[in-house]
Amino acid sequence: MAGSTRILVWDGALRLFHWSAVLLVAAMWWTAENGIMDWHRRMGMILFGLLTFRIVWGLIGPQTARFGSWRIGPAAILGYIRNLRSGTHTPSFGHNPMGTLSVIAILAALFAQVGTGLFAVDVDGLESGPLATLVSFETGRLAAEIHETSFNILLALIVLHFAAIVTYLVFFKDNLVRPMVTGRRAASDFGEGAISDAKLSWLRLAIAVAAAFAAMWGVANAG
Amino acid sequence: MKIRQTTLAIAAIAGVSLLAACGGSDSSAPESEVAPVVEEVVLDNGLTPKEQIELRQGQLKKLGKAFKTISDQLKAGEPDMAAIQAAAASVPVESEGMADWFPAGTGPDSGVKTDALAAIWDQPDLFSEKIGNFNIAAAGLAAAAESGDAAAIGAAFATTGGTCKSCHETFRADD
Secondary structure, eight states: OTTOOEEEOSOHHHHHHHHHHHHHHHHHHHHHHTTOHHHHHHHHHHHHHHHHHHHHHHHHSOGGGOGGGOOOSHHHHHHHHHHHHTTOOOOOSSSOHHHHHHHHHHHHHHHHHHHHHHHOBOTTSSOBOTTGGGSOHHHHHHHHHHHHHHHHHHHHHHHHHHHHHHHHHHHSOOOOHHHHHHSEEEGGGSOSSOOOOOOOOHHHHHHHHHHHHHHHHHHHHHO | OHHHHHHHHHHHHHHHHHHHHHHSSOOSOOGGGSOOOOOOOOOTTSOOHHHHHHHHHHHHHHHHHHHHHHHHHHHSSSOOHHHHHHHHHHHHHHTTTGGGGOOTTOSGGGSSOOOBOTHHHHSHHHHHHHHHHHHHHHHHHHHHHHHTOHHHHHHHHHHHHHHHHHHHHHHBOOO
16 A cells, blocks of 8 residues: 555554553563562552553543543444454554453553552561551551452453454454554554544653652652 | 361251251251261360461461561661560560471361461471571571661561571462
């Protein structure tokens, strides 16, 4: 398709968030399994900052990052499933309705991970999250137990995410990974409707990054 | 736990059949429907495996709490020495007789929920050695706490924690 314009679907900050989260989850899993808890805590703090950034970005970021642009009502979901089943799959500009559900679930699971990790205490009382000093041993143990359970939920969601990506690639010939790397895909892939580059504003980016650092500073000083 | 659950299950079945019997014409339930007495295992010290396991879990939890207190204080800008000293002093007291907390019959095959591994009874010498290391380190921690020197306390705390981990690695199921 010569001359087709490639449109920006995912802004650079959003992509950086996505791939940082991927690396952090993998590294944090590994450090937890191997008892390297000082690095687990450091990376957890970075993940906490990233999640804070993502929330602010969902409020003030480009259209495809915004929570307000997400369509997850029953009509949107059913319409999307009908579209998939008809075989004339039209890619969504941004998250498709089912993908949005997945994003919400994964973000919620990540928040559960970080939130419980902040207060978690190991069974020996030797290792603990940065805010564990604020809670009792029992509460810290409960947080650690939820931390473990919610990680399994997170893993299941990640597996589902992988499966969905493979399904789109194999059955709909739709490569979702490349746009998450390059940010762009052919404008002609999308149906009718006004779409424009999901460009980030540097001022807004500065605000979101500042919010992330403020949140991290708050936790570091509250513990 | 298994024994207790079985008793409960039998009692429940008996209860249900009693209710069913009430609905019928024959309201006098025969003796055989009452839960049979299940023989409970009793250890040499007079405790059941469940009691022994709960007892040691309770003690170990106290140690965990004491460690959290010390760890919390060491993280604080100005550690509360009195809190550290009280916690550190409690460790040798609460861990007294630890070697006797694991009599035969209180392992994973006791039917009671426990993270204690069979390795404890397979390698008793190594197990007592690990407990000995912990006892020595705990005494050192209490002494360091008395000195009031935060750096010394931090070092003794790390050493003591290391003896916990070293033993748990081999003898406790991964948590």
